[in-house]
Amino acid sequence: MSKKHDIIVLGSGLAGLRAAIEAARHPELDVAIVSKVQLMRSHSVCAEGGSAAVMQPNEGDSFELHAWDTVRGADFLCDQDVVKRFVEEAPKEILLLEHWGIPWSRRPDSRIAQRPFGGHSYDRAVFAADKTGFAEMQTLYDTLQKYNNVSRYDECYVSSILTKDNVFCGVTAWDLTSGEFLFIQGKALIIATGGACRMFGFTTYSLTATGDGLAMAYRAGLPIKDLEFVQFHPTGLVPSGILITEAARGEGGYLLNNKSERFMEKYAPSKMEVAPRDIVSRSEITEIEEGRGFPGPEGLDYVHIDLRHLGAAKINERLPMIREVAMKFNFIDPIYEPIPVRPAAHYFMGGVHTDINGATPIEGIWTAGEAACVSLHGANRLGSNSTTECLVWGKITGDEAAKYASKQKAIPSPPKAATLKDEEARVFRRFSSEGKESAYALRRELQKTMDSKVGVFRTGPELQAALDKICDIKQRLPDIKVKDRGHIYNTDLLSALEVDNLLDLAEIIISGALARSESRGGHSRRDFPARDDVNWLKHTLAYYTPKGPRLDYIPVTITMWQPVERKY
Numbered sequence: 001m002s003k004k005h006d007i008i009v010l011g012s013g014l015a016g017l018r019a020a021i022e023a024a025r026h027p028e029l030d031v032a033i034v035s036k037v038q039l040m041r042s043h044s045v046c047a048e049g050g051s052a053a054v055m056q057p058n059e060g061d062s063f064e065l066h067a068w069d070t071v072r073g074a075d076f077l078c079d080q081d082v083v084k085r086f087v088e089e090a091p092k093e094i095l096l097l098e099h100w101g102i103p104w105s106r107r108p109d110s111r112i113a114q115r116p117f118g119g120h121s122y123d124r125a126v127f128a129a130d131k132t133g134f135a136e137m138q139t140l141y142d143t144l145q146k147y148n149n150v151s152r153y154d155e156c157y158v159s160s161i162l163t164k165d166n167v168f169c170g171v172t173a174w175d176l177t178s179g180e181f182l183f184i185q186g187k188a189l190i191i192a193t194g195g196a197c198r199m200f201g202f203t204t205y206s207l208t209a210t211g212d213g214l215a216m217a218y219r220a221g222l223p224i225k226d227l228e229f230v231q232f233h234p235t236g237l238v239p240s241g242i243l244i245t246e247a248a249r250g251e252g253g254y255l256l257n258n259k260s261e262r263f264m265e266k267y268a269p270s271k272m273e274v275a276p277r278d279i280v281s282r283s284e285i286t287e288i289e290e291g292r293g294f295p296g297p298e299g300l301d302y303v304h305i306d307l308r309h310l311g312a313a314k315i316n317e318r319l320p321m322i323r324e325v326a327m328k329f330n331f332i333d334p335i336y337e338p339i340p341v342r343p344a345a346h347y348f349m350g351g352v353h354t355d356i357n358g359a360t361p362i363e364g365i366w367t368a369g370e371a372a373c374v375s376l377h378g379a380n381r382l383g384s385n386s387t388t389e390c391l392v393w394g395k396i397t398g399d400e401a402a403k404y405a406s407k408q409k410a411i412p413s414p415p416k417a418a419t420l421k422d423e424e425a426r427v428f429r430r431f432s433s434e435g436k437e438s439a440y441a442l443r444r445e446l447q448k449t450m451d452s453k454v455g456v457f458r459t460g461p462e463l464q465a466a467l468d469k470i471c472d473i474k475q476r477l478p479d480i481k482v483k484d485r486g487h488i489y490n491t492d493l494l495s496a497l498e499v500d501n502l503l504d505l506a507e508i509i510i511s512g513a514l515a516r517s518e519s520r521g522g523h524s525r526r527d528f529p530a531r532d533d534v535n536w537l538k539h540t541l542a543y544y545t546p547k548g549p550r551l552d553y554i555p556v557t558i559t560m561w562q563p564v565e566r567k568y
């Protein structure tokens with residue numbers, strides 16, 4: 001079945017909803033939001049700790065300081081013109097949400113409250129208790145209701161992006177609710193499909209974060225940038241991986257080893273627990289490897305985060321969800337006991353390559369949010385910069401796509417019917433497979449490989465072994481047998497399609513990581529422990545080829561600060 005819209009927003013997280021609102025402000029345009037989950041179940045609702053922005057320029061914060069923190073946190077791999085634009089736009093988005101009714105937490109003088117976050121040298125994270133993403137999503141959702149030019153395709157899995165002569169023409173999708181295969185034509189596409197952390201077993205991310213958008217973009221010929229930089233969040237709850245927000249340390253929580261020492265004293269004496277995430281994660285793994293951790297289940301050895309000294313009142317006011325999670329999942333009440341944590345896969349600094357406006361090299365396609373790599377975070381993202389990035393580039397891409405779509409007289413003609421048939425066959429081909437492989441078992445193998453060989457510390461031989469394993473799993477993909485043969489809500493088939501996407505992305509990560517013979521931000525090679533600005537101050541681009549990714553490199557934009565040693 002064929003559908004037509006002017007603008008297709010792929011994904012309904014913070015980036016997608018913000019982009020849709022901006023596009024919908026053009027009443028002449030017909031906007032569609034397509035999401036593989038119910039609109040409000042996107043991972044963004046899980047964001048906890050806060051959104052960074054300069055709100056108090058008169059009390060000591062400044063755009064320059066926020067920019068410097070971001071550039072230093074990124075280990076100098078971010079584009080500094082992008083950082084400048086980000087810090088200047090960020091407060092506008094926070095105030096806009098305020099006007100749209102968000103319940104930001106407040107200071108006693110009733111101004112918007114802000115809390116400390118890792119790597120920021122000012123208390124800069126605006127928040128709504130420890131449910132910031134939920135409040136932001138709710139506010140965007142409410143605001144969206146006033147536009148009647150927006151259609152929704154909830155629970156609709158997009159399988160590919162189609163182009164003709166390097167111009168976007170539509171997406172193919174499988175409507176999970178009806179089982180129908182759709183071709184949704186459009187003038188412009190905004191990819192806002194989030195990250196891919198579910199290729200790791202121990203992760204803070206929702207089950208749905210499988211990087212479909214990145215994999216589709218890659219197959220459509222778009223370059224994927226800097227994917228070797230994966231962020232590990234220092235405080236994933238053991239053993240579930242559920243996030244214990246960085247706000248727990250921002251509010252004053254201590255990280256302790258098995259000798260009850262605040263070990264961050266050794267690694268980042270000036271920032272302690274609120275050093276950037278790459279540094280805290282490496283410190284935790286070092287403590288554990290040197291025997292100062294606690295033994296955990298399935299090799300998940302851990303350290304403690306201790307909130308007891310904060311007192312019940314503060315924990316209940318500022319970190320109510322953390323308390324609830326610790327009590328429900330670990331039967332631990334953080335008012336009385338420390339919480340077991342270790343680094344968990346948390347964020348992809350890389351994504352689809354875009355320019356400063358979120359535009360990709362294919363005409364008519366923009367990308368925003370975690371799926372994009374506009375090059376704001378470089379080699380390591382600072383906590384609380386991501387939700388704000390979603391808002392800032394959601395707005396920018398929504399506006400850019402709307403201006404473009406308004407100028408196009410007609411929706412581009414569809415590709416050949418055979419192309420659509422081929423894609424339908426690719427999606428449903430597993431119904432005819434009598435193979436012996438299970439999508440769930442292959443995903444587990446992938447996750448074990450990534451957890452054990454592509455983690456906080458990496459080495460050449462381990463990365464090579466991981467790449468060999470990924471190639472082996474890829475070869476077994478055609479033999480996946482899907483037991484459920486129905487077209488409606490077939491989560492068995494969905495799982496098979498997702499694992500396919502995750503494997504392509506794992507291959508890009510490992511190839512980029514193997515090539516990058518240096519340590520920078522979230523990419524830490526034991527065999528190349530130093531940063532190498534002479535050879536590696538550059539972005540990686542990965543292009544699809546049938547034989548695996550082809551790597552290329554482009555320069556980093558440096559406008560304000562030359563790289564210096566990164567010390568905290």
Ligand SMILES: Cc1cc2nc3c(=O)[nH]c(=O)nc-3n(C[C@H](O)[C@H](O)[C@H](O)COP(=O)(O)OP(=O)(O)OC[C@H]3O[C@@H](n4cnc5c(N)ncnc54)[C@H](O)[C@@H]3O)c2cc1C
Nearest residue numbers: 011012013015036044048049050158194369370384386387
């Ligand atoms: C537990 C947790 C806490 C966090 N806390 C913070 C925080 O406090 N501050 C901060 O700045 N950042 C935080 N982050 C990071 C931040 O929340 C995310 O980077 C951000 O919300 C991503 O938003 P997004 O709009 O890019 O994508 P998402 O919210 O992940 O949404 C992706 C969307 O794409 C859709 N989609 C994907 N594939 C398909 C497909 N094939 N077909 C159709 N639709 C598809 C999904 O249905 C979904 O709607 C946190 C992350 C986690 C996991």
